Amino acid sequence: MARTMFDRIWEQHTVLVRPDGATLLHVGRHLVHDGSRAGFRALAERGMTLRHPARTFGTPDHYVSTKSHELAAIPEPNRREMVSALAENAAAQGFTLFGLGDVRQGIVHVIGPEQGITLPGILMVCGDSHTATHGALGALAFGIGASEVSHVLATQTLWQSRKPRAMRVTVDGVLGAGVTAKDVILAIIARIGAGGGSGHVIEYAGSIFRAMSMEGRMTVCNMSIEAGARAGMVAPDETTFAYLKGRPFAPQGEAWERAVAAWRELPSDADAVFDREVWLDAAEIVPMATWGTSPEDAAPVTGAIPDPAAAPDAERRDAIVRALAYMGLEPGMRMEAIAIDRVFIGSCTNSRIEDLRAAAAVARGRRAVVPAMVVPGSGLVKRQAEAEGLDQVFLAAGFEWREPGCSMCVGMNGDLVAPGERCASTSNRNFVGRQGRGARTHLVSPAMAVAAAVHGRLADVRLMKEIG
Amino acid sequence: MRKFETVEAVAAPMDMANADTDQIIPARFLWRARAEGYGGLLFNDVRSAADGSQKADFVLNRVENAKAEILVADRNFGCGSSREHAVWALSDAGFKVVIAPSFGDIFFNNSFKNGFLPIVLPEARCAEIRAALARNPGARMVVDLEAQEVRGPLGVNDGFGIDAFEIDPFRKELLLAGMDDISFTLSQQGAIGDFEARYEDAMPWV
Numbered sequence A: 001m002a003r004t005m006f007d008r009i010w011e012q013h014t015v016l017v018r019p020d021g022a023t024l025l026h027v028g029r030h031l032v033h034d035g036s037r038a039g040f041r042a043l044a045e046r047g048m049t050l051r052h053p054a055r056t057f058g059t060p061d062h063y064v065s066t067k068s069h070e071l072a073a074i075p076e077p078n079r080r081e082m083v084s085a086l087a088e089n090a091a092a093q094g095f096t097l098f099g100l101g102d103v104r105q106g107i108v109h110v111i112g113p114e115q116g117i118t119l120p121g122i123l124m125v126c127g128d129s130h131t132a133t134h135g136a137l138g139a140l141a142f143g144i145g146a147s148e149v150s151h152v153l154a155t156q157t158l159w160q161s162r163k164p165r166a167m168r169v170t171v172d173g174v175l176g177a178g179v180t181a182k183d184v185i186l187a188i189i190a191r192i193g194a195g196g197g198s199g200h201v202i203e204y205a206g207s208i209f210r211a212m213s214m215e216g217r218m219t220v221c222n223m224s225i226e227a228g229a230r231a232g233m234v235a236p237d238e239t240t241f242a243y244l245k246g247r248p249f250a251p252q253g254e255a256w257e258r259a260v261a262a263w264r265e266l267p268s269d270a271d272a273v274f275d276r277e278v279w280l281d282a283a284e285i286v287p288m289a290t291w292g293t294s295p296e297d298a299a300p301v302t303g304a305i306p307d308p309a310a311a312p313d314a315e316r317r318d319a320i321v322r323a324l325a326y327m328g329l330e331p332g333m334r335m336e337a338i339a340i341d342r343v344f345i346g347s348c349t350n351s352r353i354e355d356l357r358a359a360a361a362v363a364r365g366r367r368a369v370v371p372a373m374v375v376p377g378s379g380l381v382k383r384q385a386e387a388e389g390l391d392q393v394f395l396a397a398g399f400e401w402r403e404p405g406c407s408m409c410v411g412m413n414g415d416l417v418a419p420g421e422r423c424a425s426t427s428n429r430n431f432v433g434r435q436g437r438g439a440r441t442h443l444v445s446p447a448m449a450v451a452a453a454v455h456g457r458l459a460d461v462r463l464m465k466e467i468g
Numbered sequence B: 001m002r003k004f005e006t007v008e009a010v011a012a013p014m015d016m017a018n019a020d021t022d023q024i025i026p027a028r029f030l031w032r033a034r035a036e037g038y039g040g041l042l043f044n045d046v047r048s049a050a051d052g053s054q055k056a057d058f059v060l061n062r063v064e065n066a067k068a069e070i071l072v073a074d075r076n077f078g079c080g081s082s083r084e085h086a087v088w089a090l091s092d093a094g095f096k097v098v099i100a101p102s103f104g105d106i107f108f109n110n111s112f113k114n115g116f117l118p119i120v121l122p123e124a125r126c127a128e129i130r131a132a133l134a135r136n137p138g139a140r141m142v143v144d145l146e147a148q149e150v151r152g153p154l155g156v157n158d159g160f161g162i163d164a165f166e167i168d169p170f171r172k173e174l175l176l177a178g179m180d181d182i183s184f185t186l187s188q189q190g191a192i193g194d195f196e197a198r199y200e201d202a203m204p205w206v
């Protein structure tokens, strides 16, 4: 029977299936971070040890200071302990840690691919919903909860009571100038809704994903979660292999050849059937921004905020009314008229070298008129950006240049947006209070974030001359 | 984990679609130790004003819901971030069951691991129950896991019903036995060991 890539990986990782259909899956590689303390505690309480240290990798990201990577720079003892506990657990259990002060430290979803920990065809898990990011390399990547983290630590397996359904989102055509992976995924979510992928694993297919860089694919897969999906994935191809080759934890030598041969067999069969199919035309996608408090509340930057009176049903109308009240916006207002107080470039969605290059291309020779900061996704991204002089471009344009971490994506380290403040952010969630209590988030691409910083309002980056 | 027994308790209606985990428990509280309890922080930013004062009109602040153990919610409950703290907050606040038309996948999975039961009922029925509870504050409902049945609101003419619900049999078994996943998996060591040997053979590069 014809099978999808998702079917293949699922089958290859199935340890056993109970008569009632619950499946026990083997975990190829497991990522942990400074929010994983509870999982290790539960392990200790049972008197157990880590089953597979060689398949476990960790880095602190959520709680680290972005001003300095000295542990003492984390002002609050409880948060500091989250970070130090990870190092203690790594030492005690013997897994690989990219700790503070290690240039390889970074946001867990940035370092996985960067270190070659993420591989095509494996089941990958992490106690963080944006684990979907790793699907960009053709892995099946699930975000899991704290109890599941302890389960994986103890057994290297994961229970799934029901196999998710398969969904394919195909975008064919060619993307217009100034349109990025972030705009593509925001357009997809605006189309299918924040619950549109619920219960499904999404495979992204079509010419634009084939042409897309690995970084772009990661941005798209990352926000599969915002479409409600369990995971997102892109079939591995020459772009994937070229990206992975030579990375520290990717196979080397003869093992590399064997692995690539196996990875070439992964893509879905041509006649594979998906439970749900969605098509978008690349030509219709333009730079996007969100205006509300759900990622589905996205509109072209050239458009206007919708009128709740025109909503398809009462529930949606109420949701729009509530969102606009929180956001302090009016129906019908032009997106480009939305004034911005602050700009954040970072997060596992958009903090890779390509994102920083795109942002710097717009920032070069311009000046931010609002507070703005750039938080690279890892120490290696930071070092690469500095080697290319991007840090100088940002600093000259009035942006802060910080140390790697999750930072203002979620504000757990204290990098918060003030109540009522409006932030153009390259992160993935615009939920009520996500970036701080009362904070108003507008999700955009890195280039659009710089455009917002330069204009002090949302602005169409395509209208800015001399980019580069 | 405690065995899940039949719940008969006050049910609180919450008319809020897409109640995401950031609302259920804001991220800035996540570093707290599990032992401190998250119950007091449940829906913190929804139930209280910025100065910390409680909003009297928020459903969980109402006196009749002080002892509620069942929450009847709207679609896509628990969407968003994977934080298990969302389940802990509900559970620490005394809730044992959430009934909704649909759930965020990760929240749904996390619930079972904490002896907490998420029940899916049709959207229209959820709305009907919420309306009946709103008209009859403090009304009780029964959740019978063994029989896979929700009954109530009790003592209500308009809106009472007996609703069957679906649940994965494995999860039902674990909930009723109060057994957690790790204990069960550890009983399958043989199969796991065999699988690992085959896996390492097929994919030595992982």
Ligand code: SF4
Binding pocket: A061, A062, A107, A108, A109, A128, A130, A347, A348, A349, A405, A406, A407, A409, A410, A427, A428
């Ligand atoms: S950057 Fe944001 S979304 Fe990504 S892992 Fe960190 S907190 Fe989660």
